Amino acid sequence: MKAKLLTRLLSAKPRLPEAGSPAGALLKLGGFFLLLILVCVATDHAIDGGLRRIRTSRFGGWNRVMQGEVNAQLVISGSSRAASHYDPRILRQRTGLTAFNIGRNGTQTDLQFAVLKAYLAHNRKPEVVIHNLDAFSFVTSREVYDSVLYVPYLNDDGLYRDLSRMQPELWRSRYIPLYGYVVADMSFSWLRGLGAWLGIMPREDFVDGFDPRAKAWTDEFRHFHAANPDGVRWEIEKKGIALLEEMAALCRQRGIKFVLVYSPEYIEMQKMTRNREEIFRRFREIASREQCLFLDFSSWRNSGDTRYFTNSQHLNAEGASRFSNDLALALNERLLHAGNRPGEAQLVRTTVAPAVLGRGAAK
Amino acid sequence: MLFNSLEFAVFLPIVVAMYFLVAPSWRIRVLLVASCIFYMAFIPEYIAILFVTIIIDYVAGIYLEKTEGARRKSILLVSIVSTCSVLVVFKYFNFFSESLAAALSFLGVPASPLVAKIILPIGLSFHTFQSLSYVIEVYRGHQKAIHSFEHYATYVMFFPQLVAGPIERPQNLLPQFVEGHKFAYEDVTAGLKRMAWGFFKKLVIADRLAIYVNDVYADPHSFNGLQLTLATLFFAYQIYCDFSGYSDIAIGSARILGFRLMENFHTPYFSRSVSEFWRRWHISLSSWFKDYFYVPLGGSRVAAGRQVFNLIATFALSGLWHGANWTFVLWGLLNGVYLVAGKFSRPWRDRLSAAVGIAENSLFRRATMLSCTFALTCVAWVLFRAESLHDAVYIYSHLLVGWDFNQIATPHFLLRQLPVAFLSIAVLEMCQMFGNRVDVPTFALRFPQPARWAFYTAGVLMVILFGVYQKTQFIYFQF
Numbered sequence: 001m002k003a004k005l006l007t008r009l010l011s012a013k014p015r016l017p018e019a020g021s022p023a024g025a026l027l028k029l030g031g032f033f034l035l036l037i038l039v040c041v042a043t044d045h046a047i048d049g050g051l052r053r054i055r056t057s058r059f060g061g062w063n064r065v066m067q068g069e070v071n072a073q074l075v076i077s078g079s080s081r082a083a084s085h086y087d088p089r090i091l092r093q094r095t096g097l098t099a100f101n102i103g104r105n106g107t108q109t110d111l112q113f114a115v116l117k118a119y120l121a122h123n124r125k126p127e128v129v130i131h132n133l134d135a136f137s138f139v140t141s142r143e144v145y146d147s148v149l150y151v152p153y154l155n156d157d158g159l160y161r162d163l164s165r166m167q168p169e170l171w172r173s174r175y176i177p178l179y180g181y182v183v184a185d186m187s188f189s190w191l192r193g194l195g196a197w198l199g200i201m202p203r204e205d206f207v208d209g210f211d212p213r214a215k216a217w218t219d220e221f222r223h224f225h226a227a228n229p230d231g232v233r234w235e236i237e238k239k240g241i242a243l244l245e246e247m248a249a250l251c252r253q254r255g256i257k258f259v260l261v262y263s264p265e266y267i268e269m270q271k272m273t274r275n276r277e278e279i280f281r282r283f284r285e286i287a288s289r290e291q292c293l294f295l296d297f298s299s300w301r302n303s304g305d306t307r308y309f310t311n312s313q314h315l316n317a318e319g320a321s322r323f324s325n326d327l328a329l330a331l332n333e334r335l336l337h338a339g340n341r342p343g344e345a346q347l348v349r350t351t352v353a354p355a356v357l358g359r360g361a362a363k
Numbered sequence: 364m365l366f367n368s369l370e371f372a373v374f375l376p377i378v379v380a381m382y383f384l385v386a387p388s389w390r391i392r393v394l395l396v397a398s399c400i401f402y403m404a405f406i407p408e409y410i411a412i413l414f415v416t417i418i419i420d421y422v423a424g425i426y427l428e429k430t431e432g433a434r435r436k437s438i439l440l441v442s443i444v445s446t447c448s449v450l451v452v453f454k455y456f457n458f459f460s461e462s463l464a465a466a467l468s469f470l471g472v473p474a475s476p477l478v479a480k481i482i483l484p485i486g487l488s489f490h491t492f493q494s495l496s497y498v499i500e501v502y503r504g505h506q507k508a509i510h511s512f513e514h515y516a517t518y519v520m521f522f523p524q525l526v527a528g529p530i531e532r533p534q535n536l537l538p539q540f541v542e543g544h545k546f547a548y549e550d551v552t553a554g555l556k557r558m559a560w561g562f563f564k565k566l567v568i569a570d571r572l573a574i575y576v577n578d579v580y581a582d583p584h585s586f587n588g589l590q591l592t593l594a595t596l597f598f599a600y601q602i603y604c605d606f607s608g609y610s611d612i613a614i615g616s617a618r619i620l621g622f623r624l625m626e627n628f629h630t631p632y633f634s635r636s637v638s639e640f641w642r643r644w645h646i647s648l649s650s651w652f653k654d655y656f657y658v659p660l661g662g663s664r665v666a667a668g669r670q671v672f673n674l675i676a677t678f679a680l681s682g683l684w685h686g687a688n689w690t691f692v693l694w695g696l697l698n699g700v701y702l703v704a705g706k707f708s709r710p711w712r713d714r715l716s717a718a719v720g721i722a723e724n725s726l727f728r729r730a731t732m733l734s735c736t737f738a739l740t741c742v743a744w745v746l747f748r749a750e751s752l753h754d755a756v757y758i759y760s761h762l763l764v765g766w767d768f769n770q771i772a773t774p775h776f777l778l779r780q781l782p783v784a785f786l787s788i789a790v791l792e793m794c795q796m797f798g799n800r801v802d803v804p805t806f807a808l809r810f811p812q813p814a815r816w817a818f819y820t821a822g823v824l825m826v827i828l829f830g831v832y833q834k835t836q837f838i839y840f841q842f
Binding site: 022024025028029032035036039040043178181182183186187188190 | 780823830
């Protein structure tokens with residue numbers, strides 16, 4: 001009986017409906033859309049794979065983080081100021097600690113924290129985390145800036161959870177093929193992905209996550225000043241304060257030395273920030289509460305010299321090199337060689353007087 | 364609801380499925396409800412304004428049919444005035460008020476304009492004109508009055524062309540609501556292909572060029588002559604691809620449901636004269652003005668002076684239809700001047716060509732005419748796009764000066780977008796040239812299905828990959 005049924009099934013000709021009939025038309029249309037979806041999924045997959053394969057540019061640094069290849073002793077976290085101010089090569093040379101920069105352009109503390117958590121989840125525990133502060137550190141993100149960087153890793157539950165808290169519609173980039181590459185990004189990163197999939201790597205413009213800016217002073221600050229003649233006030237969000245405290249607490253729990261650094265900012269911009277005193281009072285309070293070192297480079301020796309800046313917020317490559325040297329000296333002096341070897345629990349709880357630090361670093 | 368949104372990608376298949384699944388007698392209701400949902404996705408309250416227009420002209424149509432003699436004209440007038448008053452209040456009130464105040468101030472009478480805080484209902488000018496077209500046709504006896512309110516409401520509100528046309532004539536669209544449409548593979552695929560072509564124009568070309576144009580036209584004083592010229596050139600393609608892309612998606616969506624909407628564009632930048640351009644650009648509006656305004660004024664069957672007046676008046680009104688701003692009125696007037704100049708200089712130009720030995724159909728003459736028409740159109744587009752007359756004057760006076768090839772990009776339009784912008788325009792023009800010579804659907808059938816499917820899939824994938832998805836509203840929605 002079974003054999004008969006099997007023979008009948010095998011010998012039966014498949015009766016597909018004619019395209020002229022509604023059922024046939026639906027079948028054909030369904031077939032076409034299925035093909036289209038498959039092509040989109042395959043392309044998405046190729047872009048994902050290609051972007052993950054990149055070892056150069058900003059993608060390369062992030063790939064090394066997510067693939068657990070960094071394992072540095074000293075990690076620098078923060079915004080574009082972090083990315084462009086801290087040269088890991090100089091820090092390594094001067095402190096003896098391997099260093100890596102996970103600073104991200106266009107990010108606020110919430111996204112910076114998510115990136116740090118992802119780093120800690122995939123790499124060996126660092127001995128020191130330096131978190132760079134900005135005047136706008138207490139303002140939180142409304143969106144995930146440069147989200148295309150994270151799209152290949154949205155299947156990482158921890159990262160996805162943190163990022164989707166900032167931008168709930170990120171689910172589209174995770175579940176809809178190509179969405180994260182074409183809708184949420186306009187920089188043709190999908191071309192980079194496909195190129196890398198074929199073995200064509202983008203140009204290297206980062207060094208261990210560090211983004212050296214070989215640029216001279218631009219007109220940006222003049223325009224900014226003209227547009228804001230009465231100065232600016234940065235919001236102090238409770239959420240921003242809590243995030244910074246959480247970041248410090250996480251490092252403390254894991255036995256990582258957490259250092260807050262306010263890296264150099266152009267002196268005229270400092271004068272424009274109307275609530276600067278209050279912001280810095282909050283920084284000092286957090287440092288004190290969380291028992292961490294706070295290094296304030298507001299009065300850095302070159303803060304008034306535009307030769308070392310590209311704009312009011314960012315040092316150029318030369319400025320970054322000078323600052324990294326000065327920071328390494330301060331770290332040696334205050335954290336590493338002051339009876340507090342890396343990995344030891346004792347922490348220096350002083351806020352470094354900026355002027356002293358500036359002169360000290362100039363030696 | 365925008366055509367270039369995820370919502371529409373979900374909405375259309377549901378409407379199509381429901382339309383073909385319900386009994387034929389219920390289909391009109393499906394379309395009416397779908398059209399209401401589509402319109403209410405913008406500003407829900409404004410559907411009431413739409414219904415006011417619908418009710419006025421629905422009732423007027425019935426009365427026009429029942430009435431004879433001189434009263435018919437009164438009914439038509441009441442209907443036109445009432446329908447247009449909605450348009451005037453919502454679209455032109457502030458413009459007239461500000462213009463009056465400015466005129467009084469100029470005459471030395473201090474006056475401050477009365478400004479109403481009104482948001483213009485989406486597509487108001489389009490459905491007003493479609494509604495007017497119905498009452499005029501009933502008045503002329505070319506169309507029977509519609510007694511079914513749902514049929515008439517669906518005629519005005521039919522979602523594919525509700526917010527930006529094509530402005531349909533009742534003789535074309537109304538009978539299609541009573542025809543029994545069958546789910547036809549040919550209609551669905553033809554509709555989908557037309558939509559894909561529309562999405563290419565909108566997402567790949569128009570929305571990319573919009574980034575450049577918006578940057579430059581928002582503050583023309585900050586850009587050099589090259590950027591101003593490029594932005595003007597880009598705007599010519601942006602507005603064409605935006606509007607004709609919308610029309611393609613509208614025509615394609617309707618085709619899936621079995622409806623045939625009128626064509627709205629026919630490669631207008633291939634025109635060799637401005638009058639030809641207007642026969643190929645926004646055909647449904649141009650023919651509307653021709654049938655209901657220009658011809659009743661006497662058209663071209665009057666003395667030369669009156670012809671000039673008829674042309675200028677028609678184009679000035681067309682400009683005003685586009686927007687409540689003097690830049691639009693001047694844009695319309697300029698086009699009217701082009702047409703008048705073109706019409707009366709034709710014999711002189713022909714004599715000149717003959718004198719220098721250029722044959723009428725020679726490639727040189729055709730290319731010159733095409734280039735001149737395109738240049739004249741671009742010059743007019745400056746007025747259409749500029750935020751103010753002051754900006755337009757600045758752009759005209761700086762288009763050809765201070766070109767700096769090192770500064771082409773704008774704050775939001777990076778240089779890497781430029782090759783894609785030019786390449787996509789080239790693809791558009793090549794496809795249009797090919798489409799003008801070959802019947803593409805028949806040509807495609809020469810190839811086996813796997814090749815066709817591979818081509819379509821690659822095409823759709825390219826649109827997806829190179830599209831710009833910033834939910835940019837279609838330009839003509841504001842009209």
